[in-house]
Amino acid sequence: MTAAGYITDLDYIPGFYPHMSPTAMRYAASLNRVNPPKTADGFRYLELGCGLGRSLTTLAAANPQGEFLGVDINSRHIESIEKDISAGGLTNARAITSDFVSLSQDIGTFEFLTLHGVFSWVSPEVREQILALAKKHLAPGGLLLVSYNAMPGWAHLQPIRGILRQYAALRQGDTTQRIRDALNYLVFIRDKKAKYFEDNPRAAAYVDGLLKQDLRYLAHEYLNEHWTSFYFSEVASMFGTAEMSFVGSLPIHTNFWDLCVRPEFQDLFRTTSNRLVTESHKDFCANTAFRWDIYSKQPQIIENTEDRIDLIDGLFFRSIRDDVKLPHQVNLGVVTSTVQGPLYESLLSILSHESLSLPQILGHHQLTGNTPGDVIRAIDAGVAMGLFEVSANSVPGTKSAVHPPCFVSLPFNQSILKNDLLSGRPVSLASVATGTGHSLGDFDAAILHELTKAGEAGLADRVSARLADSKRSLQKDGKPVSDEATRQEMVEQACATFIKTSLPQLSRLGIVGREST
Numbered sequence: 474m475t476a477a478g479y480i481t482d483l484d485y486i487p488g489f490y491p492h493m494s495p496t497a498m499r500y501a502a503s504l505n506r507v508n509p510p511k512t513a514d515g516f517r518y519l520e521l522g523c524g525l526g527r528s529l530t531t532l533a534a535a536n537p538q539g540e541f542l543g544v545d546i547n548s549r550h551i552e553s554i555e556k557d558i559s560a561g562g563l564t565n566a567r568a569i570t571s572d573f574v575s576l577s578q579d580i581g582t583f584e585f586l587t588l589h590g591v592f593s594w595v596s597p598e599v600r601e602q603i604l605a606l607a608k609k610h611l612a613p614g615g616l617l618l619v620s621y622n623a624m625p626g627w628a629h630l631q632p633i634r635g636i637l638r639q640y641a642a643l644r645q646g647d648t649t650q651r652i653r654d655a656l657n658y659l660v661f662i663r664d665k666k667a668k669y670f671e672d673n674p675r676a677a678a679y680v681d682g683l684l685k686q687d688l689r690y691l692a693h694e695y696l697n698e699h700w701t702s703f704y705f706s707e708v709a710s711m712f713g714t715a716e717m718s719f720v721g722s723l724p725i726h727t728n729f730w731d732l733c734v735r736p737e738f739q740d741l742f743r744t745t746s747n748r749l750v751t752e753s754h755k756d757f758c759a760n761t762a763f764r765w766d767i768y769s770k771q772p773q774i775i776e777n778t779e780d781r782i783d784l785i786d787g788l789f790f791r792s793i794r795d796d797v798k799l800p801h802q803v804n805l806g807v808v809t810s811t812v813q814g815p816l817y818e819s820l821l822s823i824l825s826h827e828s829l830s831l832p833q834i835l836g837h838h839q840l841t842g843n844t845p846g847d848v849i850r851a852i853d854a855g856v857a858m859g860l861f862e863v864s865a866n867s868v869p870g871t872k873s874a875v876h877p878p879c880f881v882s883l884p885f886n887q888s889i890l891k892n893d894l895l896s897g898r899p900v901s902l903a904s905v906a907t908g909t910g911h912s913l914g915d916f917d918a919a920i921l922h923e924l925t926k927a928g929e930a931g932l933a934d935r936v937s938a939r940l941a942d943s944k945r946s947l948q949k950d951g952k953p954v955s956d957e958a959t960r961q962e963m964v965e966q967a968c969a970t971f972i973k974t975s976l977p978q979l980s981r982l983g984i985v986g987r988e989s990t
């Protein structure tokens with residue numbers, strides 16, 4: 474069963490995507506010298522094709538001053554979101570069942586408009602509908618985030634989609650059965666060394682990744698009637714027609730070509746300042762397969778780097794951990810880059826204790842002698858290379874120990890912990906401090922749930938009982954653990970590690986509060 478070629482008889486999987494947070498979009502815009510919408514006093518956020526809505530609801534819980542609207546054609550998706558909204562006590566989120574073309578015209582304008590997992594998977598007509606909606610409903614100066622399968626990274630993988638879809642179409646049964654059969658066929662011809670796989674060893678290896686995926690994800694990725702991987706320039710041209718300009722991309726390091734391509738390509742980038750050209754060079758040199766791009770309608774350009782200081786509010790920076798040592802090396806796909814030097818040493822020492830805004834950082838006595846431009850560049854490069862994190866509000870520095878009893882503050886997080894117990898998928902909890910969600914393995918989430926429900930006494934026994942009731946197995950060296958004593962020992966160790974390591978972090982993010990005793 475499909476609507477405009479998109480499957481509707483099988484629900485998608487719930488997932489939270491941090492790139493969709495206003496904080497991530499605002500920071501990406503500001504580093505590309507585009508003044509982002511202000512958020513402190515409220516904003517409107519629209520997600521088109523919101524699926525099961527985990528990004529929408531988590532962001533609504535993390536940004537109580539924002540108003541969130543999700544739209545999806547699949548009514549079961551919307552019913553599930555409505556349950557999450559009600560269970561989490563969210564008064565600032567709403568979801569409606571509609572296709573894009575019939576969406577009511579009186580929904581107003583939005584400072585943020587997002588679509589993840591939609592643009593490559595719908596027909597050209599539906600893409601036109603999306604562009605028309607964006608043109609009408611994105612507020613001037615607002616930011617739009619679109620993700621899509623990109624070329625040339627998909628070039629050698631495109632036949633995988635063709636094989637899966639064509640084989641599934643020949644099979645009987647429901648969508649789950651047909652994707653399962655198609656996957657088995659793919660593995661069969663890969664293992665028998667069909668010439669396509671022999672000639673494309675990376676495609677052969679890619680099949681192993683597919684085997685680890687949820688069948689619902691695979692059906693939504695590969696079985697829709699439409700499926701297109703775009704060159705960056707094609708998407709920029711479509712959004713250009715809808716009067717929107719390219720701003721930048723996520724993750725943050727993709728805005729720095731020198732972190733994405735090998736140094737021998739630098740002349741391609743140094744000889745042009747045209748961003749539309751450099752993005753294409755980057756995709757060819759890095760073989761990009763997926764893009765998260767930000768567009769804006771009537772972007773307000775920040776003329777000088779230093780002007781960012783006065784214009785941007787609600788962006789705070791802190792070091793990712795308090796024990797980061799320099800030189801810090803990071804490989805973001807193609808090149809290994811190193812962060813070192815006295816300026817970074819000072820920034821790390823300042824930002825491991827507390828998160829600070831740009832004006833606060835620039836006014837810090839430890840940084841006198843550095844120009845604002847140098848400090849801002851170091852912050853941006855540090856975020857790109859994973860040294861610093863960006864948050865919507867000030868977040869305290871690392872807390873040493875947090876002793877239970879403690880509680881989960883937001884009703885939304887409480888309901889997620891309760892309802893997603895040991896689902897086998899990571900759980901994302903909302904933090905008002907950061908304005909985004911933070912992922913926790915489902916096993917750690919079960920420990921947190923038990924800890925906050927009934928305290929530390931007997932914690933491991935209660936978590937073990939939960940495990941026994943669920944279908945979730947504990948793994949050691951990639952194999953399920955069946956021996957009872959080993960299982961108990963592993964659970965006890967996991968509980969102790971959680972209390973020592975994860976609990977202080979969750980407390981710092983305001984996700985866990987400490988009960989006054």
Ligand SMILES: C[S@@+](CC[C@H](N)C(=O)[O-])C[C@H]1O[C@@H](n2cnc3c(N)ncnc32)[C@H](O)[C@@H]1O
Pocket residue numbers: 477479485486487488490521522523524525526528544545546547550571572573574588589590591595599693
């Ligand atoms: C791959 S899912 C992505 C869901 C969600 N954005 C996420 O990140 O988890 C794509 C969603 O777009 C919805 N969709 C597809 N075509 C649509 C249309 N024409 N109008 C409204 N929703 C549509 C589907 O029902 C599906 O839930």
